[in-house]
Amino acid sequence: MSTPTLSHVIRRHMTVPVDQRDPAWLCDALQSAVALELATIPPYLYGLFSIKDPSCDVAVHIRKIVLQEMLHMGLACNLLTAAGGTPAVKAAARSYPTPLPGNIRHEELTVYLEGLAAAPCDDNDVVKKVFMEIEMPETPVAHAQRGDDAYPTIGLFYKAVRDAFDACSAHLPYAQQRQLEARIGDDKIFKITNLADADRAIDLIVDQGEGKPGSPETLGHRGPRDTDPADLAHYYRFKEIWRGRALRYHADSQQWEYDGDPVPRPPVHPLARVPADGWQDAPADVRAKLDACNLSYQLLLIRLEQAWQSKPGALGQAIGAMFEFAAQARDLISHQDGRTKIYGPEFRPPL
Known part of the structure; x- marks a missing residue:
């Protein structure tokens, strides 16, 4: 019997009727969230290691994203602990290549380990084929509309987790003894002591990855996540790296376009793609x-x-x-x- 992929597990969570999403469902879903967040770290690190100059802008941007993914995994572990579960970190780890975790709209897409391409706008660049796909928002700005929205995004998966927290909150232990607090980069893993903390953690995970929800029309000048370019959500930062241009807001057309300042592709080591058997x-x-x-x-x-x-x-x-x-x-x-x-x-x- 084949082992279910993470995508299949998350899809199974999403098919459970809302009125049956009890604390046991919530714990199972949060264990999948731990696996989802952990699965993004190796491909991003592999890309980071391929950059020769660790102090260049692209390396700094990717390193910040890696730290935020570590933060997200830590928050997912605290959310699971608050719900009465115990994070199984070893079991959550994946061998690569692996099916795209969570973003189950693209079941045929695979997450693999490969270094960055030598130049921007390469259609085979891991930044486009893996990094951007992992972080794909529900409604990206400055992006052509997709016709394959049959399955949930990562953000919609977390929305289901939030709704279950809301429905089950009175029956959750919010156990704090095994939760961790730690500073990671500019952020902090914090304890989940109540429903408000759970909401704050989920908001942070989704906002940093996909960006704030909304369409290009409703986003207006606020743009992806907020107006500070240093705080671009992961998807938009990765697309800047791939395009070689920063995302810029045009007030006259009220549109975001990747025609801002250059984002130079740094010299890279030719890190080959890791095969399935190593x-x-x-x-x-x-x-x-x-x-x-x-x-x-x-x-x-x-x-x-x-x-x-x-x-x-x-x-x-x-x-x-x-x-x-x-x-x-x-x-x-x-x-x-x-x-x-x-x-x-x-x-x-x-x-």
């Missing part, structure tokens, strides 16, 4: 470094799961494993500098 052809010197990366990534996931089980010191150990993994990934890539094909980290989950 790098079977990697040279011995590279294989040893790949294995070290996998071990650090697996330890990170194990420590994160232990942290939400209140194991003392686990969160600090997870943070240490995260920095160790990033350093090992950079070492893996720099070790191969100058080669026409570079083997990037495989992100193999724990067995």
